[in-house]
Amino acid sequence: MEKIMEFEFSKEFLERFKLALTVRDDVYIQESLGGVRSADICEILSEIGIEEAKYAFDILSSDIAADVLVELEEDFRVEFMEYFTINELSHFIEILDSDDGADLLNELSPQRREEILEEIKNEEKVGHLLDLIRYDEDVAGGLMAKELVKARENWTVKRCIEEIKIQAENVEKIYSVYVVDQQERLKGRVSLKLILLADENKKVAEIFEENIISVGIFLEAQDVANIMQKYDLDAVPVVNVRRKLVGRITIDDVVDVITESAEEERQLMSGVTSGIEEDDGVWVISKARLPWLVIGMTGGLIAAQIADYYSGALNIIARLSLFIPLIMATGGNVGIQSSAIVIQSLAGKNGFHDTLGNRLLKMFYVAMVNGSILSVIVFGAIMLLFKDQLLAITASIALLNVVLLASFMGTITPLLLDRFGINPAIASGPFITTANDLLGLTVYFSIAVFLYSL
Amino acid sequence: MEKIMEFEFSKEFLERFKLALTVRDDVYIQESLGGVRSADICEILSEIGIEEAKYAFDILSSDIAADVLVELEEDFRVEFMEYFTINELSHFIEILDSDDGADLLNELSPQRREEILEEIKNEEKVGHLLDLIRYDEDVAGGLMAKELVKARENWTVKRCIEEIKIQAENVEKIYSVYVVDQQERLKGRVSLKLILLADENKKVAEIFEENIISVGIFLEAQDVANIMQKYDLDAVPVVNVRRKLVGRITIDDVVDVITESAEEERQLMSGVTSGIEEDDGVWVISKARLPWLVIGMTGGLIAAQIADYYSGALNIIARLSLFIPLIMATGGNVGIQSSAIVIQSLAGKNGFHDTLGNRLLKMFYVAMVNGSILSVIVFGAIMLLFKDQLLAITASIALLNVVLLASFMGTITPLLLDRFGINPAIASGPFITTANDLLGLTVYFSIAVFLYSL
Structure with missing residues (x-):
């Protein structure tokens, strides 16, 4: 159709x-x-x-x-x-x-x-x-083109059109003519539509739009994308520290930034290193996946060591091992959920941000609510399925603690990564998840040993 | 700065x-x-x-x-x-x-x-x-605006400019004038730049661009976004089945589609239902997260049942339980990696696609390569740490099988979901991951029971 x-x-x-x-x-x-x-x-x-x-x-x-x-x-x-x-x-x-x-x-x-x-x-x-x-690819300077059409305030619309005719060869897409002063500092812009509609003899000074949005050369590409999206801009002028007009960025370049960063995030979250695609060769794909798998597996081996350390308890209470998957899976899910919302917020365009204290406090409340509900369910399920009160108490207390811990780690890790200039999406990837698993396992066994007085 | x-x-x-x-x-x-x-x-x-x-x-x-x-x-x-x-x-x-x-x-x-x-x-x-x-929000008809500037082939450039002046009030952003025939069928377009540069008395017929890209009213929003991005379009005309021009979609609407779908995907992958943001209230956030956590936890309880079913084996070989985390974590990671690459490919703009058979074959090769490498490492590590040959053989054979199985599930699930019109990103979410965990656990215990002849 x-x-x-x-x-x-x-x-x-x-x-x-x-x-x-x-x-x-x-x-x-x-x-x-x-x-x-x-x-x-x-x-x-x-x-x-x-x-x-x-x-x-x-x-x-x-x-x-x-x-x-x-x-x-x-x-x-x-x-x-x-x-x-x-x-x-x-x-x-x-x-x-x-x-x-x-x-x-x-x-x-x-x-x-x-x-x-x-x-x-x-x-x-x-x-x-x-x-x-x-300029690096990931700052405004690396996205901008030098080709653009400039005009002075005292020009007429007619002269603007002539200038556009001269520049048309060099500038593929024209959205606006930028108005600059004698020091080439950006004063404003006139849209192509306005030039077409205005009287030929009008002065630019009378019709141009002042106080327009511009970006600095070293502004990060992601921020340029956020600004252009927020204000629905087709093109944005780039200025240096002295506000001299040095280039312009068009929306098509920014669309590429947006999709590339979404793809990068997906790959970080799914634990695939380097940009691979489905039609790459078997070796390329295998190589890109192996590092994270080895990290995850090393985590698994460490988990085996931890469990082995508690093998005394495991030998006495063999049933403890039954709930290892439950503890690990829930901790992992909570950690990913918590980090995802922080990552989204860090990537977003909202001007107001919570303080770290407020963030952690809210995270704590959410974790308490969900952790308590899950603990009650687990307690009931174990009583029903295994009729073992001590086991039910152990598993549910451990679960609550693991949920709290995983929430905290999931909230704090992307914030820390972002602070150090690392893409926070890594926090949802296998590396941090593995670390969370190990912490969860340790908490589980510690609580079991304590409650069973082993 | x-x-x-x-x-x-x-x-x-x-x-x-x-x-x-x-x-x-x-x-x-x-x-x-x-x-x-x-x-x-x-x-x-x-x-x-x-x-x-x-x-x-x-x-x-x-x-x-x-x-x-x-x-x-x-x-x-x-x-x-x-x-x-x-x-x-x-x-x-x-x-x-x-x-x-x-x-x-x-x-x-x-x-x-x-x-x-x-x-x-x-x-x-x-x-x-x-x-x-x-029209639904997620098809071209739901994105388009009816306001646009039309022209006929026999018009002069001057008449086009007059028409733009008349329409300028209604049409906020003008990129092109669309050329239609007497039945209002789309013939082509003239860019605003060209109108500005052309001689006023030239006929539209002489300067307009034929064979331009247009989209059907019911084309999916994501496909519209892919097309506009691929061909660097600022605006795209929308036509009905008779090629009658019915509207146009501008790039700013499509940028929103792109970011929204990236956000939706992130939320599906991280197991958060409904679009929540960091500044929503505690109850809203808790409620959005709980469903997936309960599913994951139910999976954990089922895992406990599976392990309990094999408790005979676990009681005899307590060490088997030590490698539950390793098996589950690796299976989970492999599954997410496999689904991520299929999801990326499904969302992508590439015109050529592999057949299902080729996809599965390549998936199998990659899984064999990585599974073998991981198995060898695990075999060595267990021999080194636990000096237990039968345990090492059991864990490494189980691991290879789990990697193969998780790869298969990770590849086939997003393809199936996509076939049924469900967003394939769900395949990387907790639901499928949980299912994978349970499969992996069952494979592990089955192989152990077989090898230990229990």
Whole structure:
């Protein structure tokens, strides 16, 4: 029912396309890629061998090829660019927007980077690129492009339009014209819609919007994303400490930041290191998963040691071991729940934050409520199933304590990680969960030993 | 260092503001909210009592108030709107974009909805609203606004600009003018930039872009988001089955879809039901967490029953219980890892997908690699720590089987859930994890009983 005007992928197409590549059937390749969008070409290229991909790439028109190069997956592109000459790369980097060009440069060796910058003729572009490659990917400076349209307050709307015409080649998407003073400091903006609607002879000073939102060069990418989302911005100007306008960030770059950080979080929470995807090879996937599994297993071995330490008690009261899974699972679940809500809050856009004391207090109340309810259920269940009062008391008291402890750990760990600049999502991952398991087990056995007076 | 021109929140401001509200100091309220952006006003309102919030809201200018109403958190807004008269609500819904107006209507009781629609004078707006409230929030129809600028192929650029001037009041953000034929079918678009740059007397037919991406009314919101992100679109036109242009979706709505689905996924993975936030009350948070904890605990009680069933074996070989945590933790980790990668792939934008057979085969290889490595480590560790060959063999064989089983469950469960239209992220949540734990425990004891010939 849904009609999307999107390129249709099929196994048949891919087979036929690969065949055309092996026999170097340039006409077929050209025809089958004609009119296909760059994002779709990227997917096709990533499905064929890298040398084949380069062959098909060379047949593309220069503009499409440049877009494709930018939109390829980073891992693939790094490898792919090794098949390019310095001449080819400098050609593409010269015609791309400065932010995309800088991204490509940052993926190359310092030596190739030097050679490419020497090769580029446009001095202004080289200046932009040199400026941009200094910034990390995860701050505003690393997201911004230098290309934008500037205007002065005393300009007329007509002059703005002329300036846009001059800059239109360089600036792909124009949302606003930014108004600056003689020191290039940001004063405000005029939206494209307003320019279109205003009288040609009106002065910019009369129509421009003052007091607009801007971000500093070193603001974190995630914060830029939060601000643009909160205030529904299509683009945001970037200023330096002296409020000089140095670039602008567009919403498409920020959408990528948002999805990448969601994906990173998912991988941290599920204990998979490094960005892997389902179509990576068996060894790549195995390697990415193994570290966390080994950590979890080491935790399991330590748990065995702890249990062995209490083997005296276990030998006397064999039934104690029956509730190890219950204690561990509940502690784990409580810990993950507690950390998830703190992580969400840390990632969020809300301006008001609770103090640490209030957070811990509320965490304590929630843990008391849920811990008490669970303890009562467990007490009843054990009395019913095993008719053993001491066992029921031991398990339910231990459970309450484990819930309290896991809540505390789940709340405090992401806050501490965040304080030290580590992504707090790790707190929901296997490492912390394993630590929680061990703590829970120790609490359980300690309480058992105490109550059974062993 | 970073300078964001954002409203500064402080406890002091809030205290002072609340005080002004209690004494009904309208001048102070008006002054302190003057020039504050709507998104910031929303945060202030959500921090004060709901009646106080309504009082402050009424002091706002009509335009700002309408924006605030749209940007409030949904839960808060539903409650907040109960303090509004039919007259007030119809006023705001009339001046809002149709998509925002329809969202508000959908949050009201059917009776109030009727009354409001009767109250609205603008017949075109009523038509738009009636059209939009039919669609679910999670399809393109539920995201789109009816307001857009249309043009015909035989129009001149000049006429386009005139049409934009007429529509500018209704359409807040204009990215493109959509070109339609006499049956209102979508033919293509002209970007605002192009209109600004083109000769006034040029015909639309000469400059418009054909073969543009559009989405069907019933396409899922997540797919709309993927398409807009993949092709870097600021706005996408929505068409019905006859390709008639019925609305357009802008990137800001889609950014909300992306973050909301990331948040939903986090909550599913961490076992928290319903959208709660850190500043909700103790009871709300406790209630949202309890269901999963009870499920997890029930799993723990079943695990106790399983272990009790094997108590004969446990009594003879007490050491078997030492490795329950290891088996369960590893099974849980493997299951979460496997499901996470499938979930990521299901949410992703890649056009090519593996067949089920290939997926399971690759899953099997990965599980064999990691399972074997872990088994060898466990065998060595137990020999070293406990010097018990039979125990080492039992634990390592059980571990390999648990890894294989958990991988299979982790791969197949999200695929099945997705097939039945359930969010596959649940597969990483406590429910499935608990089921995996129980399976793992059973496998462990079965193998032990077999190997020890008990």
